[in-house]
Amino acid sequence: MADMTQQPPVAIIGGGLGGLSAAIHLRVKGYPVTIFEANERLGGRANRIEADGFAFDTGPSLLNYPWVFRNVFEIAGKRMEDYVELLPVEPAVAFQWEDGTRLQLTSEMDQLVQAFAKVEPGSGPGLQRFFADAGAKYDLAFQKLVNRNADSPLDWARAMSFAEMAKLGLWRSLYGEVGRFFKSPHIREALGAYGMYLGGSPFDLPGFFSILAYGELAYGLWLPKNGIYGLVEGLERLVRELGVEVHTNAPVDRILTRNGRACGLQMVSGETHEFPIVLSNVDACTTDLHLLRDEPIIEARRKKALRTRQTPGVLTFYWGVKGHIKGVGHHTIFLPDTYRESFDDLFKNKQIPRGLPFYTAAASETDPTLAPEGDTTLFVLVPTPVLSHLNGYDWDRGVETIKAQVIERMQAHGADLTPERIVHEQVYTPGDWKDRFGLYDGSAFGSAHTLFQLGPWRARNYASELPGMYYVGASTTPGTGMPMVMLSGAQVADRIAAHAH
Numbered sequence: 121m122a123d124m125t126q127q128p129p130v131a132i133i134g135g136g137l138g139g140l141s142a143a144i145h146l147r148v149k150g151y152p153v154t155i156f157e158a159n160e161r162l163g164g165r166a167n168r169i170e171a172d173g174f175a176f177d178t179g180p181s182l183l184n185y186p187w188v189f190r191n192v193f194e195i196a197g198k199r200m201e202d203y204v205e206l207l208p209v210e211p212a213v214a215f216q217w218e219d220g221t222r223l224q225l226t227s228e229m230d231q232l233v234q235a236f237a238k239v240e241p242g243s244g245p246g247l248q249r250f251f252a253d254a255g256a257k258y259d260l261a262f263q264k265l266v267n268r269n270a271d272s273p274l275d276w277a278r279a280m281s282f283a284e285m286a287k288l289g290l291w292r293s294l295y296g297e298v299g300r301f302f303k304s305p306h307i308r309e310a311l312g313a314y315g316m317y318l319g320g321s322p323f324d325l326p327g328f329f330s331i332l333a334y335g336e337l338a339y340g341l342w343l344p345k346n347g348i349y350g351l352v353e354g355l356e357r358l359v360r361e362l363g364v365e366v367h368t369n370a371p372v373d374r375i376l377t378r379n380g381r382a383c384g385l386q387m388v389s390g391e392t393h394e395f396p397i398v399l400s401n402v403d404a405c406t407t408d409l410h411l412l413r414d415e416p417i418i419e420a421r422r423k424k425a426l427r428t429r430q431t432p433g434v435l436t437f438y439w440g441v442k443g444h445i446k447g448v449g450h451h452t453i454f455l456p457d458t459y460r461e462s463f464d465d466l467f468k469n470k471q472i473p474r475g476l477p478f479y480t481a482a483a484s485e486t487d488p489t490l491a492p493e494g495d496t497t498l499f500v501l502v503p504t505p506v507l508s509h510l511n512g513y514d515w516d517r518g519v520e521t522i523k524a525q526v527i528e529r530m531q532a533h534g535a536d537l538t539p540e541r542i543v544h545e546q547v548y549t550p551g552d553w554k555d556r557f558g559l560y561d562g563s564a565f566g567s568a569h570t571l572f573q574l575g576p577w578r579a580r581n582y583a584s585e586l587p588g589m590y591y592v593g594a595s596t597t598p599g600t601g602m603p604m605v606m607l608s609g610a611q612v613a614d615r616i617a618a619h620a621h
């Protein structure tokens with residue numbers, strides 16, 4: 121580890137995965153680091169609810185690209201295996217349509233070929249070409265784009281040849297990109313459905329994002345032992361071993377500035393702390409619009425934040441279910457027959473989709489210790505528009521209606537789930553997500569990933585107008601999702617170190 125006496129101290133606001141990753145990278149570079157987290161636990165959206173013997177992960181449930189997490193431990197000279205045990209989730213995600221079609225994904229190639237052939241006979245060669253194409257995009261993304269800071273489109277242009285740039289499929293839609301390999305609307309819909317979490321319809325988002333489905337199929341899907349929160353616990357242990365000072369129940373009210381520089385924090389309690397470097401893990405738009413609300417120097421950033429397109433909100437249910445639920449695997453995505461209309465409802469018509477797409481995770485299928493013996497933890501995620509698009513929505517009624525729709529739809533596909541079997545229930549509306557974690561407009565995944573909100577066009581991880589002010593997490597570069605926010609921590613640590621010279 122570098123000499124600690126050399127580097128200025130850094131305050132990190134928020135102990136989400138981005139903040140934890142940044143803390144590790146900065147500590148390894150020799151910076152003294154203090155984390156101020158508003159909630160009682162670290163992890164941010166990747167949090168934990170414990171009740172009646174059930175343990176629920178609040179947010180992320182699908183972990184892929186495991187090597188990204190392994191690297192964070194290795195950078196600190198540790199082995200991830202000594203902190204976090206990763207359990208393979210096999211088979212992976214299943215897609216279920218109203219018409220009864222089911223597509224079970226798996227990273228076992230022979231079984232995958234058979235599963236695709238059931239939905240689209242003769243799709244084998246298309247699947248092979250898809251793997252070659254999306255694999256090339258994936259390699260380019262990780263070798264040249266997402267693991268380094270890029271300030272202008274020129275930086276991207278310098279990193280890649282024109283032929284490589286063309287391969288990324290940035291100018292084709294995700295749905296169109298997938299359509300180059302498969303005729304079946306079901307396969308196209310399944311591989312395009314990941315767009316929901318990136319903040320756009322697969323008919324609008326760049327084809328580049330075929331790497332999401334590819335990454336899951338080629339490198340598998342994982343669950344840390346003890347749930348996703350097991351990863352947070354492993355990272356927290358490492359952070360503390362590295363000597364990071366951690367304050368929980370420590371909400372920050374505003375970022376202080378002096379002589380055109382960030383210079384510290386004012387806590388909600390009124391206390392102030394001086395720091396020459398402030399790194400916000402709070403959503404970047406919330407940081408600019410709320411924590412830096414009186415700072416005139418960053419007016420341009422604030423205007424940009426107001427124009428930024430956001431990913432959807434989510435309504436999430438945490439159900440402790442008595443017994444095992446027949447016909448429900450670990451991960452299932454339920455898609456409506458009105459696929460395109462659902463995306464239009466979400467992003468254009470600004471209403472909860474009438475044909476309801478939703479996702480369920482029964483993590484106790486992979487790690488039974490998450491529920492009392494023989495019982496099931498069931499997480500249900502329903503995408504919704506962001507809060508400002510749902511003014512006046514009656515959430516009390518909405519939650520009951522949606523709950524009934526979800527159960528009815530699951531039953532229609534053979535799940536023996538009834539309301540009586542739900543012995544524990546918690547619900548987070550988009551408003552709860554906003555209030556608990558500071559998510560701007562209740563957007564669950566942060567700023568969207570439209571072409572002009574990617575890479576050099578995405579909110580930068582530093583405020584050029586306000587020296588000493590940095591950002592980490594889902595709404596800055598490279599983007600949302602657990603692996604990306606881990607990389608975001610590495611990028612911002614590089615940035616801070618580069619600015620010191």
Ligand SMILES: Cc1cc2nc3c(=O)[nH]c(=O)nc-3n(C[C@H](O)[C@H](O)[C@H](O)COP(=O)(O)OP(=O)(O)OC[C@H]3O[C@@H](n4cnc5c(N)ncnc54)[C@H](O)[C@@H]3O)c2cc1C
Binds near residue numbers: 157178182436558600
């Ligand atoms: C329901 C849901 C499902 C998801 N599913 C997946 C998935 O399956 N796979 C995947 O890879 N990703 C998934 N994601 C996305 C993933 O969770 C996020 O991209 C990632 O966790 C964001 O981490 P972060 O560090 O950027 O932010 P956060 O986790 O939001 O961390 C920010 C931290 O700042 C704290 N904070 C906020 N305001 C203040 C303040 N004023 N003072 C002090 N602290 C403050 C918050 O409490 C929080 O701890 C999901 C997200 C959600 C919401």
